[in-house]
Amino acid sequence: MSGWDKFVETFFNAKVMWKYLPDILSGMVVTIELALLIVVTGLGAGLALALLRSLAIRPLNWLIIFVVDLFRSLPPLVIIVLMYFGLPYAGPAPSGFVSTWLSLAFVLMAFSEEIFWAGITSIPKGQWEASRSTGLSFGQTLFNVVLPQAFRLTIPPLTNRTIAITKGTALGTVVAVTEILGQASSAMSNSYNPSPLMMGAAAYIVLFLPVVVAARWIETKFAWKR
Amino acid sequence: MATNHIVDARAIHKHFGTLHVLKGVDLKVDERELVFIIGPSGSGKSTLLRCLNRLEEPSSGSIVVDGIDMLDAKTDINHARRRIGMVFQSFNLYPHMTALGNVTLALRKVAGKGRAEAEALGRVALERVGLADRAEHTPGQLSGGQQQRVAIARSIALEPRVMLFDEPTSALDPELVGSVLEVMRGLRESGMTMIVVSHEMGFARNAADRVVFMDDGLIVEQGPPAAIFENPTHERTRAFIGQIQRH
Numbered sequence: 092m093s094g095w096d097k098f099v100e101t102f103f104n105a106k107v108m109w110k111y112l113p114d115i116l117s118g119m120v121v122t123i124e125l126a127l128l129i130v131v132t133g134l135g136a137g138l139a140l141a142l143l144r145s146l147a148i149r150p151l152n153w154l155i156i157f158v159v160d161l162f163r164s165l166p167p168l169v170i171i172v173l174m175y176f177g178l179p180y181a182g183p184a185p186s187g188f189v190s191t192w193l194s195l196a197f198v199l200m201a202f203s204e205e206i207f208w209a210g211i212t213s214i215p216k217g218q219w220e221a222s223r224s225t226g227l228s229f230g231q232t233l234f235n236v237v238l239p240q241a242f243r244l245t246i247p248p249l250t251n252r253t254i255a256i257t258k259g260t261a262l263g264t265v266v267a268v269t270e271i272l273g274q275a276s277s278a279m280s281n282s283y284n285p286s287p288l289m290m291g292a293a294a295y296i297v298l299f300l301p302v303v304v305a306a307r308w309i310e311t312k313f314a315w316k317r
Numbered sequence: 318m319a320t321n322h323i324v325d326a327r328a329i330h331k332h333f334g335t336l337h338v339l340k341g342v343d344l345k346v347d348e349r350e351l352v353f354i355i356g357p358s359g360s361g362k363s364t365l366l367r368c369l370n371r372l373e374e375p376s377s378g379s380i381v382v383d384g385i386d387m388l389d390a391k392t393d394i395n396h397a398r399r400r401i402g403m404v405f406q407s408f409n410l411y412p413h414m415t416a417l418g419n420v421t422l423a424l425r426k427v428a429g430k431g432r433a434e435a436e437a438l439g440r441v442a443l444e445r446v447g448l449a450d451r452a453e454h455t456p457g458q459l460s461g462g463q464q465q466r467v468a469i470a471r472s473i474a475l476e477p478r479v480m481l482f483d484e485p486t487s488a489l490d491p492e493l494v495g496s497v498l499e500v501m502r503g504l505r506e507s508g509m510t511m512i513v514v515s516h517e518m519g520f521a522r523n524a525a526d527r528v529v530f531m532d533d534g535l536i537v538e539q540g541p542p543a544a545i546f547e548n549p550t551h552e553r554t555r556a557f558i559g560q561i562q563r564h
């Protein structure tokens with residue numbers, strides 16, 4: 092057997108792959124569910140916090156900044172582990188799935204709040220003044236003038252962050268979530284063969300490459316001339 | 318508060334922290350009057366204009382515009398601002414909207430017009446500034462002069478009772494200034510009450526009813542353009558006018 096054949100036999104073993112394909116597919120479903128939940132709740136909460144912050148209520152802003160900085164500095168894995176293994180001592184016992192979802196949603200909330208906030212504050216004061224001088228209220232100005240401009244500025248950093256954090260769903264393996272990486276590594280130890288890991292890698296590419304390409308397309312589409 | 322002036326500002330003081338920027342300014346403007354405000358940089362001209370529509374909160378004083386007490390807590394400020402147009406040095410057009418979108422936003426959101434009616438009114442306003450054919454252009458596709466005219470259209474579409482101009486031509490290339498002044502002259506002829514901060518002395522001479530000279534947070538003197546430009550009574554006015562005429 093040549094070196095090449097051995098390599099293929101080890102990493103792309105057809106028999107092993109076929110056997111564990113259903114596991115990897117079900118892992119993909121779990122990853123997709125997790126990712127969608129994280130993106131929707133994380134970005135939604137991040138935007139909500141940025142909007143609250145724009146109201147400029149001092150004590151509230153200190154609280155927002157504290158929470159945001161906390162979740163930006165803690166490693167996501169630590170948050171997941173604390174929630175899964177620590178929270179039960181305080182009462183609620185979230186599943187591994189829920190722990191992973193909430194932890195990463197908090198992290199995405201924290202990072203996206205900062206990005207949304209940076210976008211809002213980067214809009215020149217003159218935009219607010221022009222709008223307010225024609226009689227639009229604070230809220231009308233925020234939603235019609237400021238946010239549409241801020242969103243365009245936030246799309247590149249936001250998509251990068253969102254992709255990075257949703258890839259963190261792989262951390263769910265440590266709390267027994269059966270997402271792609273979890274399925275791949277248990278298949279690997281059951282079959283004594285790394286082929287399932289290759290399938291896992293392929294699954295991530297299938298899931299995330301289109302998202303990355305779409306992000307690039309959105310970036311160019313939303314760029315506009317000043 | 319009874320007043321027969323469309324703008325009646327009294328004893329306006331404004332502090333920014335420890336900086337005393339307006340030191341008791343009185344400004345009364347008649348209907349259809351064009352008042353031209355000149356003065357050195359930092360003398361408080363912009364701050365005064367911005368107090369009139371309460372973009373800046375005066376520290377003390379009273380401001381009545383078109384019979385509405387602007388500083389009364391019970392005044393619906395958004396409603397009052399509809400009646401006071403403002404044009405900025407930097408245009409401040411919304412870059413994510415077309416010219417027509419810029420002009421119709423407040424018509425729809427503040428004046429409560431439906432889309433079709435707002436667009437019809439918006440097109441009329443753009444027509445008045447000579448830009449009917451640019452309605453679908455975004456600000457990035459327009460010259461500075463055209464952008465400023467769209468900004469004027471955005472204000473006049475709301476049928477303001479008075480218009481404030483804060484150095485409307487200062488950011489423009491010299492060859493584009495004329496088109497904006499032309500629109501302002503047209504507005505004046507249509508009877509618009511206007512308060513204009515600008516360095517365009519030629520425009521002041523032949524369009525202003527009154528020139529107000531401000532220095533260091535106070536109105537130093539005011540009068541018809543000819544009197545202020547040819548025979549200023551105060552030394553500071555004379556020095557300022559001498560200075561700008563040398564340029």
Ligand SMILES: Nc1ncnc2c1ncn2[C@@H]1O[C@H](COP(=O)(O)OP(=O)(O)O)[C@@H](O)[C@H]1O
Nearest residue numbers: 333336338356357358359360361362363364365
């Ligand atoms: N928002 C602000 N905060 C602090 N100082 C300000 C602010 N706006 C204006 N000033 C100060 O007030 C003074 C008058 O400014 P301004 O009204 O813009 O003068 P002008 O328009 O006559 O050049 C200047 O010294 C300026 O630095």
Ligand SMILES: [Mg+2]
Nearest residue numbers: 362363364484
């Ligand atoms: Mg100024």
